[in-house]
Amino acid sequence: MRIDVWSDVVCPWCYIGKRRLEKAIADGGFGSQVEVVWHSFQLDPSARNDDPRDLAERLGAKYGGGREFGLKANAQVTGVAAEDGLEFHFEHAKPANTVDAHRLLHLALDLVEAGELPANGQDQLKERLLRAYFTEGEAVGDHATLTRLAVEAGLPENRVTEVLAGREYADDVAADQAQAVAYGANGVPFFVIDQKYGVSGAQPVEVFDEVIRKALAERSPITIVAGAGATDLGKDADGTDGACGPDGCAI
DSSP states (O other), rough: OEEEEEOOOOOOOHHHHHHHHHHHHHHHOOGGGEEEEEEEESOTTTTTTTOOOOOOHHHHHSSSSSHHHHHHHHHHHHHHHTHHHHHOOOGOOOOOOOEEEHHHHHHHHHHHTTSSOTHHHHHHHHHHHHHHHHTOOOOOTTTHHHHHHHHHHHOOHHHHHHHSSOOOOHHHHHHHHHHHHHTTTSSSSSSEEEETTEEEOOOOOOHHHHHHHHHHHOOOOOSSSSSSTTGGSOOOOOOOOOOETEEOOOO
């Protein structure tokens, strides 16, 4: 079963939502049954890497209330994150346009599908970018920083350099953003479970667990009521199952 997630690497609730989804998958024992694919969503496509304001100032300007509002909002979400085992340091957060980070996430997905990265290769990069921004105060819009982080996550440096030097995957980033809008996602994180159920926001672990179980149950194979292992009532008069297998038919 596939879970598609739209998120941004500078979105605090996206990091929290990632942890909660991971906990639901781990606690429910769904790991071998679930594939998670990360999709692009830029909260602010016009963001600048050289914005001189700190995050609290930028939040205050965007939502009103000034820097004090931003500081209070940051403190509140930091407390929530800590409950999910995450360490946020908003005082060190650097401004970033995230389009290039998203392009590298598309590169990682392609490398996974080509067998050049392990199955969790894209997730490894996503995690590295989130930790870099929220915990380590890294500039995730800077090409040199992105190259180092991507290589740390296992991506080949030559391909990372090639992608960052041009516009490769820019159309994929835009397509992801458009798909999110088409789904009706007004914000992120936004999760699509098995192309059937949409979950908006960093919901509690129990919500993810319930939706995953429901989706898996609806994919379950049919229950065999007669055949191999069935009672004699399911057999023909000659004692066979009345079916043909890989080795032919019992006669």
